[in-house]
Amino acid sequence: MNATIELLKSHRSIRKFTDEAVTDEQVREIVSAGQAAATSSNVQAVTVIQVNSMATRESMAELAGGQTWVTEAGVFMVWCADLRRSGAACARAGGDFEQGMTEHFLIATVDVGLAAQNAVIAAESLGLGICYIGGLRNNPAKVSELLGLPEQVYPVFGLCLGHPAQDPDIKPRLSVDAVLMQDTYSDAQQDAHFDDYNERLGHYYQTRTGGTKVSQWTDEMKKLVGKESRPHMRGFLDDQGFKMR
Amino acid sequence: MNATIELLKSHRSIRKFTDEAVTDEQVREIVSAGQAAATSSNVQAVTVIQVNSMATRESMAELAGGQTWVTEAGVFMVWCADLRRSGAACARAGGDFEQGMTEHFLIATVDVGLAAQNAVIAAESLGLGICYIGGLRNNPAKVSELLGLPEQVYPVFGLCLGHPAQDPDIKPRLSVDAVLMQDTYSDAQQDAHFDDYNERLGHYYQTRTGGTKVSQWTDEMKKLVGKESRPHMRGFLDDQGFKMR
Numbered sequence: 251m252n253a254t255i256e257l258l259k260s261h262r263s264i265r266k267f268t269d270e271a272v273t274d275e276q277v278r279e280i281v282s283a284g285q286a287a288a289t290s291s292n293v294q295a296v297t298v299i300q301v302n303s304m305a306t307r308e309s310m311a312e313l314a315g316g317q318t319w320v321t322e323a324g325v326f327m328v329w330c331a332d333l334r335r336s337g338a339a340c341a342r343a344g345g346d347f348e349q350g351m352t353e354h355f356l357i358a359t360v361d362v363g364l365a366a367q368n369a370v371i372a373a374e375s376l377g378l379g380i381c382y383i384g385g386l387r388n389n390p391a392k393v394s395e396l397l398g399l400p401e402q403v404y405p406v407f408g409l410c411l412g413h414p415a416q417d418p419d420i421k422p423r424l425s426v427d428a429v430l431m432q433d434t435y436s437d438a439q440q441d442a443h444f445d446d447y448n449e450r451l452g453h454y455y456q457t458r459t460g461g462t463k464v465s466q467w468t469d470e471m472k473k474l475v476g477k478e479s480r481p482h483m484r485g486f487l488d489d490q491g492f493k494m495r
Numbered sequence: 496m497n498a499t500i501e502l503l504k505s506h507r508s509i510r511k512f513t514d515e516a517v518t519d520e521q522v523r524e525i526v527s528a529g530q531a532a533a534t535s536s537n538v539q540a541v542t543v544i545q546v547n548s549m550a551t552r553e554s555m556a557e558l559a560g561g562q563t564w565v566t567e568a569g570v571f572m573v574w575c576a577d578l579r580r581s582g583a584a585c586a587r588a589g590g591d592f593e594q595g596m597t598e599h600f601l602i603a604t605v606d607v608g609l610a611a612q613n614a615v616i617a618a619e620s621l622g623l624g625i626c627y628i629g630g631l632r633n634n635p636a637k638v639s640e641l642l643g644l645p646e647q648v649y650p651v652f653g654l655c656l657g658h659p660a661q662d663p664d665i666k667p668r669l670s671v672d673a674v675l676m677q678d679t680y681s682d683a684q685q686d687a688h689f690d691d692y693n694e695r696l697g698h699y700y701q702t703r704t705g706g707t708k709v710s711q712w713t714d715e716m717k718k719l720v721g722k723e724s725r726p727h728m729r730g731f732l733d734d735q736g737f738k739m740r
Contacts (some may be wrong), residue, residue, distance in 0.1 A: 251524070254499055254555070254620035258528040279496070283503040283667040287612055290603055290629050290645040294669050299676045326571045330680075335673070336716040338682075341711040345721030352732065353632065353725035356604065358514050360651065363608020367532055368503050371616055375499035385685050386551045387598065398679040406605065423530040424539050426581070430526045431544045433551065435546055437583075444584055457625075467537070468588040471581040474536045476590030478596035487597065489686065494739055495731055 255377060255402050262420050264379025266485040269410030272324035277377060280411070286371030295358035296365045297332040299397050300325060310408065313392055314385030322380075328386065328393065329366045331358035334402040334493075349402065350493030362406045385410030390486045393485050401491035413433035419458060422450045424467075444468055502620060509624025510564040512657030513648035521621060525656070530613030532606075538601035539609045542577040544642050545570060553643050555653065558637055559630030568655035569623075573631065573638065574611045576603035578736075579647040592645065595738030607651045618656050628653030636730045663705060667695045669712075689713055704714035735738050 251259070281298050286494050289295070301307050304321065310328075311320035320326055333354055339346035348354075352432065353423045386393050386408045388407035448466040455465055497503070526543050534540070546552050549566065555573075556565035565571055578599055584590035592597075615625050631638045631653045638650045673688035693711040700710055732739065 252620055254502060255528050255617050256523065257499060258617055259531045261531050261533065264535065267705070278675065279500065282668075282671045283500050285674065286504045286506050286665075288506065288508065288615070288625075288627050290627075292666070292715055294674070295646055297674055297680070299678065299680065301678060303678050309689065313652035321518075322659070333683065334682075334722060336720045338685060339681055339713040339716035340719075340721045342686070342689055342713070343717035343721075345717035347720050348722050348724070351720075351724050351726065352728040354720055356632075356651075356728065357629065359601065359604055360608045363605045364612045367609045367612035368616070371613070372500050372503055375497055380533075382535075384535050384602065386603075400680060400682075403680060406601075420531075421537070423527075426523055426527045426530065429530065429539070429542055430523065431542060433544065433546060433548050435542070435544065435645060435648060437645075440580065440583060441587070444587055447736060466588070468584040471584035472590035474538055474585075475578060475581045475592050475599055476585045476588075477593050479596050481596065481740070483601065485595040488672055495726070 252424070258371065259422060261374065261416050262416045263381040264412070264416060265381055266414070266416040267319065267323050268415045269377065270324065270413040274376065277325055280372045282368045283372035284365040285365040288370040289361050289364070290357035292363060293336050294359055295332050295336060296329040297335070297403060298327050299330060300327045309396060310386060310393065313389040314383055314408070315388060317383060319381060319386055319410050320383060320408065320446055324412035326408060326410055328405050328408050329362050330399065330403050330405050331362045332403045333358050334400055337402055350489055350495050352494045355492045355494060359406060366409065370409070377413070378411050379414035381410040383410065386481055387483065390483070391489070393483045394490065404487060404490045404492065411479060419454065422454050503616065504614070504664060507663050508621065508626040509657070509659045511659060511661040512564065512568050512624065513660045517623065517656055522570055524616045525614045529610040529618035532541045532613040534606050534609070535602035537604060538581050538602060540581060540606045541575050542575045542648060543572050544575060545572045546649050549737040554641060555638060557629060557654070558626055560632040560633060564626060564655050565628060565653065569657035571653060571655055573642060573650050573653050574607050575644060575648050575650050577602050577608045577648045579645055582647055594736055595740050600737045600739060602738060604651060611654065615654070622658070623656050624659035626655040628655065632725055632728065635728070636734070639735065649732060649735045649737065654683065664699060667692070667699050674699040677707055692728070
């Protein structure tokens with residue numbers, strides 16, 4: 251294992267930060283490392299909004315379900331999928347932006363994922379800790395209002411960056427054998443992987459919480475996909491111009 | 496700039512590969528580095544299918560629009576967004592998988608983006624070159640059939656991995672000032688950024704093609720978003736169980 255892979259494998263979310271500042275130079279370096287990721291047809295459908303206003307950060311911390319680290323991190327930014335820029339570029343070249351395609355929504359969303367993860371690796375290589383904030387999607391309309399997002403732009407997730415003031419364990423993952431398949435999709439052994447992972451994850455939670463949190467992955471998945479989740483998302487995306495046709 | 500950021504910023508797609516093999520051990524290391532990325536609510540909604548069958552790879556190269564590197568790369572894999580596994584885990588815990596939520600589609604798709612980009616960085620740190628193959632979405636139904644993908648799983652993109660047999664220049668990106676904004680969304684200066692980028696990108700293409708390819712970013716965007724793109728995607732995702740509600 252080389253040093254880069256070691257860095258990749260040492261990721262854990264950081265939710266407590268020291269007061270040490272993240273410099274503007276670091277932020278630019280991190281975002282431009284994000285831009286270096288592959289992008290579908292060179293669309294570069296990513297906009298990053300660094301949120302400096304503490305009032306806005308407090309609103310976002312609250313609507314994300316009381317995630318205080320949104321205000322406490324050195325830097326908080328919102329990663330947006332942005333087709334408005336490519337639409338404007340298209341118009342500049344004399345074209346008519348064909349809005350509402352599912353495929354364009356998909357490439358913009360994937361672009362954000364690739365760029366953000368590159369940025370995260372850059373940040374972690376600088377000794378910073380990070381935490382993705384999917385909780386912004388609890389109220390994406392309010393987030394969009396706070397950031398003044400126009401149509402064809404939507405907030406995919408937030409990202410906290412800062413100097414870590416905690417050193418949590420790395421959360422175990424499913425066995426690589428559960429996710430890497432050969433030639434065709436296979437359900438084989440999935441049950442055995444669940445057993446194995448429930449046990450390892452349970453051990454991790456017990457160690458981390460001193461025995462107070464007892465949870466299994468299968469229970470976590472029941473909570474996550476066993477009920478409706480953010481049923482407002484479809485309507486929000488529609489209102490924001492992502493018609494999914 | 497540290498060595499990791501230097502690696503991130505040195506990315507370019509590789510489409511010519513030597514015959515040197517990528518080992519199974521490397522593939523497992525790369526995929527498990529992918530798994531180490533953050534995942535929304537620990538859902539780990541990623542399945543990677545390594546395609547060994549040369550007949551399947553030939554079909555995929557063709558449906559991706561004649562991308563011969565799909566067959567020539569040491570390894571070709573398809574990265575799939577997979578809610579079937581979490582659905583099965585939910586059932587195992589006594590729950591009923593709530594299918595078709597846009598939010599679940601989104602977290603699975605973002606999970607694939609984060610994991611794949613981590614895997615790509617791992618691969619590049621090992622000296623391998625990569626190329627994402629979004630062209631699989633030209634015919635995602637056929638790809639799904641070839642891989643035997645069940646409902647709640649869809650192919651997001653392919654990925655070629657191999658030892659590089661070319662050393663292309665790095666493609667310039669939009670200025671970081673065009674994508675990094677403060678507090679609120681701003682269109683300011685976008686036109687100036689287009690001018691600047693058209694010029695830099697034009698120079699890159701000219702150098703790379705010996706003057707034969709003359710293209711501007713604004714023209715590229717007209718081609719990409721100035722017309723319908725893969726209008727079958729919505730129906731395909733619907734058929735695959737991603738109802739977007």
